[in-house]
Amino acid sequence: MRRKLLGVxxxxxxxxxxxxxxxxQKYERGANRVSASKLYEIAKTLQVPVSFFFDxxxxxxxGSDGDEIGQQAERIVQEFLTTPEGLELxxxxxxxxRGRVRRQVLDLVRAMAExxxxxxxxxx
Numbered sequence: 001m002r003r004k005l006l007g008v009x010x011x012x013x014x015x016x017x018x019x020x021x022x023x024x025q026k027y028e029r030g031a032n033r034v035s036a037s038k039l040y041e042i043a044k045t046l047q048v049p050v051s052f053f054f055d056x057x058x059x060x061x062x063g064s065d066g067d068e069i070g071q072q073a074e075r076i077v078q079e080f081l082t083t084p085e086g087l088e089l090x091x092x093x094x095x096x097x098r099g100r101v102r103r104q105v106l107d108l109v110r111a112m113a114e115x116x117x118x119x120x121x122x123x124x
Contacts, residue, residue, distance in 0.1 A: 002046045017042065
């Protein structure tokens with residue numbers, strides 16, 4: 001535990017946070033929930049980033065938490081960006097300012113992919 005590693009007592013931590021040491025005990029035991037603002041204050045006092053308290057937990061935004069859709073999306077994006085054309089398209093596509101034009105580009109690419117699949121399947 002970071003507090004003990006720094007040699008900070010519950011009383012000292014409580015004083016710096018404007019709490020009672022009993023409240024710090026409850027936080028440490030998990031008896032009381034810690035608000036986001038209080039967690040920030042604790043992290044600042046213990047000289048660690050807030051993420052320190054979430055070490056070992058999966059990031060819900062990276063698709064690695066067992067979320068099948070997230071993992072599939074991550075795989076598709078990785079495959080796309082490993083090609084020179086995919087990387088270039090990813091760089092220039094956001095520069096198309098109008099949503100209607102973006103939709104037309106997407107429709108064109110989709111139609112081309114469907115045609116390529118149709119030709120490939122016919123040849124097999």
